[in-house]
Amino acid sequence: MARQNLWRTRLRTMLTLIGVIIGIGALISMVSFGIGLERNITDKFKSNDLFTSLTISTKAFNFKGGPRGRNKPEQKTESAVPLNDSLITVIQKRPEVAIAYPRLTIPVRAALYHDTSETNLGSLPMSMAKYPPYNQLYDGRYFSSDSALEAIVSLDFLRQLGLEVCTKDKLAHYQQTDTALTLALSDTLIGKELSLYSASLKSTSPFAMMGGIENMIGEEETKVKIVGILKEEQFSGPAMREEIILPIATAKKMPSLGFDRISDMISNKNKGNQYASIYVKTKSMDDLGKLKKFLDKQKINYFAVDDGLAEMKKAFLILDSVLGIIGLISLLVAGFGIINTMLMSILERKREIGIMKAVGGKNRDIRMIFFFEAGFIGLVGALGGISLGYGLTRIANLIVNNQYMKNADEFVDMFSFPWWLIGGSVLFSIIISLLAGLYPAIRASSIHPIDALRQTG
Amino acid sequence: MIELVSVNKIYSKGPHQIAASNNISCTIQEGEFVAIVGKSGSGKSTLLNLLAGLDTATSGKILFEGTDISSFNANQYAQHRLNNIGIIFQSFNLIFSKTALENVMLPLIFAGYSTAARKQKAQQALEMVGLGDRMQHKANELSGGEAQRVAIARALVNDPKVLLADEPTGNLDSATTQEILDILLSLKTRGKTIIMITHDQEIAAQVADRILTIKDGLLSE
Numbered sequence A: 001m002a003r004q005n006l007w008r009t010r011l012r013t014m015l016t017l018i019g020v021i022i023g024i025g026a027l028i029s030m031v032s033f034g035i036g037l038e039r040n041i042t043d044k045f046k047s048n049d050l051f052t053s054l055t056i057s058t059k060a061f062n063f064k065g066g067p068r069g070r071n072k073p074e075q076k077t078e079s080a081v082p083l084n085d086s087l088i089t090v091i092q093k094r095p096e097v098a099i100a101y102p103r104l105t106i107p108v109r110a111a112l113y114h115d116t117s118e119t120n121l122g123s124l125p126m127s128m129a130k131y132p133p134y135n136q137l138y139d140g141r142y143f144s145s146d147s148a149l150e151a152i153v154s155l156d157f158l159r160q161l162g163l164e165v166c167t168k169d170k171l172a173h174y175q176q177t178d179t180a181l182t183l184a185l186s187d188t189l190i191g192k193e194l195s196l197y198s199a200s201l202k203s204t205s206p207f208a209m210m211g212g213i214e215n216m217i218g219e220e221e222t223k224v225k226i227v228g229i230l231k232e233e234q235f236s237g238p239a240m241r242e243e244i245i246l247p248i249a250t251a252k253k254m255p256s257l258g259f260d261r262i263s264d265m266i267s268n269k270n271k272g273n274q275y276a277s278i279y280v281k282t283k284s285m286d287d288l289g290k291l292k293k294f295l296d297k298q299k300i301n302y303f304a305v306d307d308g309l310a311e312m313k314k315a316f317l318i319l320d321s322v323l324g325i326i327g328l329i330s331l332l333v334a335g336f337g338i339i340n341t342m343l344m345s346i347l348e349r350k351r352e353i354g355i356m357k358a359v360g361g362k363n364r365d366i367r368m369i370f371f372f373e374a375g376f377i378g379l380v381g382a383l384g385g386i387s388l389g390y391g392l393t394r395i396a397n398l399i400v401n402n403q404y405m406k407n408a409d410e411f412v413d414m415f416s417f418p419w420w421l422i423g424g425s426v427l428f429s430i431i432i433s434l435l436a437g438l439y440p441a442i443r444a445s446s447i448h449p450i451d452a453l454r455q456t457g
Numbered sequence B: 001m002i003e004l005v006s007v008n009k010i011y012s013k014g015p016h017q018i019a020a021s022n023n024i025s026c027t028i029q030e031g032e033f034v035a036i037v038g039k040s041g042s043g044k045s046t047l048l049n050l051l052a053g054l055d056t057a058t059s060g061k062i063l064f065e066g067t068d069i070s071s072f073n074a075n076q077y078a079q080h081r082l083n084n085i086g087i088i089f090q091s092f093n094l095i096f097s098k099t100a101l102e103n104v105m106l107p108l109i110f111a112g113y114s115t116a117a118r119k120q121k122a123q124q125a126l127e128m129v130g131l132g133d134r135m136q137h138k139a140n141e142l143s144g145g146e147a148q149r150v151a152i153a154r155a156l157v158n159d160p161k162v163l164l165a166d167e168p169t170g171n172l173d174s175a176t177t178q179e180i181l182d183i184l185l186s187l188k189t190r191g192k193t194i195i196m197i198t199h200d201q202e203i204a205a206q207v208a209d210r211i212l213t214i215k216d217g218l219l220s221e
């Protein structure tokens, strides 16, 4: 019955409905953009180890209390505990820790085919195989063992060697773009031999020293096979700065003049057992906080980048609120539209209200009819608004992806429609509509039946 | 069944006071067909509205089956109309955009019947007034006589004890008037108490058991 009453004032109802649809559409596309942005960025962070890892070091990093000076400068100096295998064992046993391993960074000259490039070489244990980005390589696979003569290389490294790598299915796309680099299919690089030249101490005897630096230091070649190629990452964690990664035991065996060995040589203490830094990955973001507390208590120096996360969350909350408020305002405008429409329709339907009262309709019955109509506008408006918002965001996605992100590997969905947003906006629309219907409904029900029936219509 | 004791209804317009009902006392028996006649502006509709609980008396008592309804609130009046009273108007007062059937079903919505029960009762009522074949017609597609019969069906559908009719034939030609009067007479034989307003003495004399005359708010036999 209420539905049919609505159609009587069809045009005005349609316009009101459009108001609600636009309001909900604006609200839902704004908020879904905010949520989508947040999701896309946090996903990027989650896909690497930025917020679940830290690096334990001998010396305190000075990043804390940085340029903005928010944090008090730390008074840490040398770590109280030496960074050695027994510390790694202790940390590894903690419940919040997923992996802990020493960071070895070795400067090398790498040669593939006839090109060479100077770069840093990193190392990873087998246990990192299941974590991003190593579980989702661009091509190839992870190491077969901790001591295999294998390497994983980055796309950037290959570019330094003059190679633009692509997979077979993307070949056509790459052939259209101008590049000075040689195009190479990724699977032809897998299995290729890579020569790594690292510096080594020939001799530390005083005689050799007197003979000059050339006599002390030589270059040794290690041959490894490329087994995997790393994906490009927009945000890279500390463990991914290296462009070539070797299995950890292989890297340990490599002759090198790295920081740790020089310090071994000079300080002559904790020989062969002290690392410059230890990389620790926790099971979750919460676990990182727990680990930090533990390390603080033990007076162990570390560096972690998750301090920015809280700031970022705050920024997103503000963004979401601003977007939400814009949508909210349009919905409130729609709410006034509902009030207006219903007051107009009460005037038009005064006689009808009188009839309903004359045949025994109570004030409550009449209130409910108007209330129901308002709720109906809210519900239909919400469903329409969600469709509108969804449609608009799909179009926006298509335009942005086709026009501005042609070179991106994957389609980027800029928006997110979690169930709570859809359910919430339906509920919200109905609540706003009911609130808007409250006054008209009370007005309608308090019309005196004789006045109402006097109206000719 | 209905008893009025010194009922007054006074409208004040600034310094002027109009006694639309002036100290009215009377009794109406169950099953009676009473006609109220009077000139335009004499206070006929005012009296009927007081009986229907659409308006409240300025003073006096209105007893319905022994209960004083003059102090009822709006909800109690609505319930009273729903259970005990069917009203028929001169201008039919149907909802034009709805079908005959939907118009007749309206009181049953407020009475809380299920859709199926509403439909069945409304159909019965429409058949009783001879409109079984017009149920799906929109109210604004009906002739005056048909519209008034729909209104009678609507007044009857919840089986009230009393029918109040305010000039039910005022808008109809003589042939249709006769049809409507016949229906009202048949309802009287079914035991309904009927109070009908008319300004036509002849009609009143034809159908009523008793004629009450009203003049300037004063009622007389």
Ligand SMILES: Nc1ncnc2c1ncn2[C@@H]1O[C@H](COP(=O)(O)OP(=O)(O)OP(=O)(O)O)[C@@H](O)[C@H]1O
Residues within 6 Å of the ligand: B011, B012, B013, B018, B020, B038, B039, B040, B041, B042, B043, B044, B045, B046, B047, B199
């Ligand atoms: N709401 C009101 N305010 C002021 N005066 C009113 C009101 N309603 C009715 N009256 C006055 O009360 C008197 C009785 O009116 P009422 O409608 O009862 O007359 P009636 O006998 O039904 O006339 P008609 O035959 O024209 O329908 C009239 O003088 C009218 O002007």
Ligand SMILES: [Mg+2]
Residues within 6 Å of the ligand: B044, B045, B046, B166
């Ligand atoms: Mg009248």
